[in-house]
Amino acid sequence: MVMNTVLSAMAMDYPPEKLHVYLSDDGCAAVTLNGMREAWRFAKWWLPFCRRYGIKCTTPEAYFSAGGEGDGYEDGDSGGNRVAKTKKKKKKKKNSCKERQISNYIYKIILEPYLEFWQVIQETSSEGDDAIQINEAKNMPLLVYVSREKRPSHPHHFKAGALNVLLRVSGVISNSPYILGLDCDMYCNDASSARQAMCFHLDPKISPSLAFVQFPHKFHNISTNDIYDSQLRSLFTVCYDGLGGPCVCGTGYYIKRVSLCGSSISEDGDAMKLRQYFGPSNQFIKSLRQIKKPDHMFIQRNNAQPNESQLLASCAYEDGTKWGEEASTIKPLESMQVGFLYGSVVEDYFTGFHLHCKGWISVFLNPKRPQFLGSGATNLDELLVQGTRWSSGLADVAISKFSPLIYGPFKTHTFLQSMCYAEIALFPIFYFLTLWCFAIIPQVCLLNGIPLYPEVSNTYFIVFSFVFLSSLSKHLYEVLETGSTFQHWVNEQRIWMMKSVTSHLYGSVDAFMKKLGMREASFLPTNKVDDVEQLKLYNMGVFDFQTSLQFLAPMVALVILNMASFAVGIARGIFVGELDKMFIQIFIAFYVIVINYPIIEGMLIRKDKGSIPLSVTLISALFSLSVYVFGSIIFK
Numbered sequence: 001m002v003m004n005t006v007l008s009a010m011a012m013d014y015p016p017e018k019l020h021v022y023l024s025d026d027g028c029a030a031v032t033l034n035g036m037r038e039a040w041r042f043a044k045w046w047l048p049f050c051r052r053y054g055i056k057c058t059t060p061e062a063y064f065s066a067g068g069e070g071d072g073y074e075d076g077d078s079g080g081n082r083v084a085k086t087k088k089k090k091k092k093k094k095n096s097c098k099e100r101q102i103s104n105y106i107y108k109i110i111l112e113p114y115l116e117f118w119q120v121i122q123e124t125s126s127e128g129d130d131a132i133q134i135n136e137a138k139n140m141p142l143l144v145y146v147s148r149e150k151r152p153s154h155p156h157h158f159k160a161g162a163l164n165v166l167l168r169v170s171g172v173i174s175n176s177p178y179i180l181g182l183d184c185d186m187y188c189n190d191a192s193s194a195r196q197a198m199c200f201h202l203d204p205k206i207s208p209s210l211a212f213v214q215f216p217h218k219f220h221n222i223s224t225n226d227i228y229d230s231q232l233r234s235l236f237t238v239c240y241d242g243l244g245g246p247c248v249c250g251t252g253y254y255i256k257r258v259s260l261c262g263s264s265i266s267e268d269g270d271a272m273k274l275r276q277y278f279g280p281s282n283q284f285i286k287s288l289r290q291i292k293k294p295d296h297m298f299i300q301r302n303n304a305q306p307n308e309s310q311l312l313a314s315c316a317y318e319d320g321t322k323w324g325e326e327a328s329t330i331k332p333l334e335s336m337q338v339g340f341l342y343g344s345v346v347e348d349y350f351t352g353f354h355l356h357c358k359g360w361i362s363v364f365l366n367p368k369r370p371q372f373l374g375s376g377a378t379n380l381d382e383l384l385v386q387g388t389r390w391s392s393g394l395a396d397v398a399i400s401k402f403s404p405l406i407y408g409p410f411k412t413h414t415f416l417q418s419m420c421y422a423e424i425a426l427f428p429i430f431y432f433l434t435l436w437c438f439a440i441i442p443q444v445c446l447l448n449g450i451p452l453y454p455e456v457s458n459t460y461f462i463v464f465s466f467v468f469l470s471s472l473s474k475h476l477y478e479v480l481e482t483g484s485t486f487q488h489w490v491n492e493q494r495i496w497m498m499k500s501v502t503s504h505l506y507g508s509v510d511a512f513m514k515k516l517g518m519r520e521a522s523f524l525p526t527n528k529v530d531d532v533e534q535l536k537l538y539n540m541g542v543f544d545f546q547t548s549l550q551f552l553a554p555m556v557a558l559v560i561l562n563m564a565s566f567a568v569g570i571a572r573g574i575f576v577g578e579l580d581k582m583f584i585q586i587f588i589a590f591y592v593i594v595i596n597y598p599i600i601e602g603m604l605i606r607k608d609k610g611s612i613p614l615s616v617t618l619i620s621a622l623f624s625l626s627v628y629v630f631g632s633i634i635f636k
């Protein structure tokens, strides 16, 4: 997967001498470095092939698996006998590349456990000057493998830490003014994305204040049902582009290096001050001064001293510096931000927010052909783990001194942009609180015969139904308007409920506990390997409940509570004649049951591996019973 990501980036339609690909490997794994060597070797064939035939989807795997048509998106470069023949040859080459990678893996693991933090990948391991010259002579972009040092004694700040190491190492090697951020599980699906982004970056009207161009996340592995709403439709179709631009979305963005380090550095800035901010590397400080020069575009690749790169990738490098901090108070370098910001595991959102607060704008670019394709969540466990991380990161920001509600309003481009940021930061807290209440209070009261809402004959009944229906229909309108179906609306409602009672709750609690010093931050990466059986369920549109009790219990317990209260409510309606009085409460329970029918099915009907185990059902039933008892004591 990573080899494909790297190859797709190397094969982009951009002058190769201006293109430098850096791979960050936290694992410092021999197999990855070796994979890069193999990828480089393969690239010598693949790049000319892509250039000659104008291939758009420059990812070998996707290109070949689509029979050369590029992942289902028409490519316009199929056909032609000669092309077909060359393709075959390339495919063979690719296979042998894979095989060799496996054998090299075994060899490397046993014989070469120690690796350096960085390496410029090239064919012969020649030193210094030659390496870069050889690269350029071959018309190949530079490929650099970087592995930051990690030690338990130093916080490494997860992805933001890795990105900052990349910023530093690339600063002393290529120091390009524009940077594409790409996750390892995402690849380029169109070779022209850099050129498209540069249309904005070089537009004299917006260029001076433009920090980045963001492409939406799109995924190559999402089924038509999309039962888990993995495409994050609402996030990437209803966007706040007109208000100063979208936030950084972690991957698929072209960002200006200056916006991340050194927007207010003057050429003769005090070197001592700069060192306090950026650390002790003189070469890196020199690179910072270069990016401010107008002719920076024509900068040459440098042959960084290996020692220097090693220093920049070491974990002690940031000690006592301002990396990852928003340092607006220290003069004379006002309003300075040093790299990607630490302090939240949604480093993308947090960094983007600060860029916007410093007056930068961004652009949302959504061409018809997806420019990048990633892997979305294809099972419930992955979805909820990822959702918990996001909720935790967003809640971190919401309860920090940088809460967009307070910190943002007079700093961002528009007031509304701050409100959008605030909405994103606050929704996990807001939804977990409200949904837990809506899933418990009306139901417990219904079980105890306590009416909470006006009866049907009351005029206020209309007010409640209006609020309910208008909120649902607004959502439905958005879904249909953005090209999705009614079924997808149901899916989104369900995932919203499921995430609210689990991910949003755990994420928010995690954030509060971190704030109180009771927990440490963590970044659980999503699974990168597909399980064949799980994938089968996913493609059939069947929920896969193979996840932890922690996630299953709240959902199952709440559904059981709602089923019980619905049954009792109907009985009361019929036998006591309280239908009029209890209608809204009965209806809420009914709505929860209907939307979450897959849970009932998983609990009572399905018997396969992905169904809900009986033990979980029993524990959840006990849990809902105690909620009922406890609730009854309070409400009575």
Ligand SMILES: O=c1ccn([C@@H]2O[C@H](COP(=O)(O)OP(=O)(O)O[C@H]3O[C@H](CO)[C@@H](O)[C@H](O)[C@H]3O)[C@@H](O)[C@H]2O)c(=O)[nH]1
Residues within 6 Å of the ligand: 024, 026, 157, 158, 159, 162, 182, 183, 184, 185, 249, 250, 251, 345, 346, 347, 348, 386, 389, 390, 393, 523, 524, 525, 526, 527
């Ligand atoms: O300590 C870490 C953790 C993650 N990563 C990289 O970060 C990327 C995203 O991680 P992934 O496990 O794929 O998480 P996702 O939830 O899929 O990532 C989404 O959410 C992240 C924020 O939580 C954003 O940074 C990502 O761009 C966005 O795609 C991957 O390339 C990882 O290799 C690191 O380099 N170091």
Ligand SMILES: [Mn+2]
Residues within 6 Å of the ligand: 183, 185, 374, 375, 526
């Ligand atoms: Mn991912």
